[in-house]
Amino acid sequence: MDYKIKEIANSICQISNHALEEIENLLRPKTIGKGTVFIREGQGIQLEYFLLEGICKSYLISPEGEEVTISFFTSKSILSPYTTRVNNQRSLLNFRALTDVHLASMDAAAFEQLMIENLEIRNFGNVVLRKELALKVDKEIGLAALTAKERLLAFRERYPSLENQIPHTDIASYLGITNVSLSRLRKDLSR
């Protein structure tokens, strides 16, 4: 199937071709247009996703009704499955395509069964989960202990070039500031 799947999987951890094939057998490609919300909070879902091409964000609606960006996903990554499928298969988050997006989806229950049967795939799933948690802890400490300027610099390190590809409003809410403040910081850092 798609060579990109192998690339994504190996960016997570080493995995044999055999195990990879088992995963690939479950995958179905899917294309989604820019701006589309393809997972909704509270929605019953039973799919896991590989992001082959494009950019997405996960987000929640704040008490004030604004979209708060939780994470960004760039080409060749995995759309954090456990965060997505928490609570009896109901998603905790919304996902929106920020560009045209090419996905490969698979049935979550079938993948879970694979994890039980196959030690290698179980390990793979666990590593995905652990990396996701590590990112969350990083973001948490960033929001709690760094200034907005430092958070912007950290964002640029982690997502080089994203700043020029997506609306700044989305980045600002990821950083926990307003888009006006983001604009100020950008100006400040450019001198």
Next chain:
Amino acid sequence: MDYKIKEIANSICQISNHALEEIENLLRPKTIGKGTVFIREGQGIQLEYFLLEGICKSYLISPEGEEVTISFFTSKSILSPYTTRVNNQRSLLNFRALTDVHLASMDAAAFEQLMIENLEIRNFGNVVLRKELALKVDKEIGLAALTAKERLLAFRERYPSLENQIPHTDIASYLGITNVSLSRLRKDLSR
């Protein structure tokens, strides 16, 4: 064994006495004095913990060398195992007892094996994990979208009475503000 284990487990999800016994067979009680750090970042660990009595926090050291509180744990809860054991059994976080603490620990590998063998226990483990993630998402949106005052109010809802039992410095770093700001907010809210 300890009736508290049953109480903790059932606060997570319904679980049969049989499955509970399998878990209890793995448990070993342990007492820890106030102030002790009993899990260290980067430390190799292979234990999961039930918190029977007392209060703990998980934390990280910020770039400036300060302790940043990530989570609080109060009596009768589970010390988020996956966050703890991420990265090949190395802990991502430090844990400190904020009062004298009574724990029950179990071997993580043995528990993982139980999860594979027993559907009920697997489900239990997954629910623990999902609840933990849901909390992280909640905290994330709080830090990104709420004011410090709103975060303090949310903290009070979630941890009633904790404000009078532990140092305010720990609470302030959990909220992402300084202890001076916390004191100001407390005064402001008391009028």
Next chain:
DNA sequence: CAATCGCATTAACAAATGATAAAAAGGAGC
């Protein structure tokens, strides 16, 4: 009881961030 230690509170000032509105800059479609 006095001295001391650890926190919490206050105060005063500086810096960062938010809110609102207006201006400028880009992009999409015609």
Next chain:
DNA sequence: GCTCCTTTTTATCATTTGTTAATGCGATTG
């Protein structure tokens, strides 16, 4: 190229939060 529409930047002012340092206060201890 022009128009319309959205996004970004700028400007102004209000508010919040940080920093530093002093003060208060309770618990512990000698």
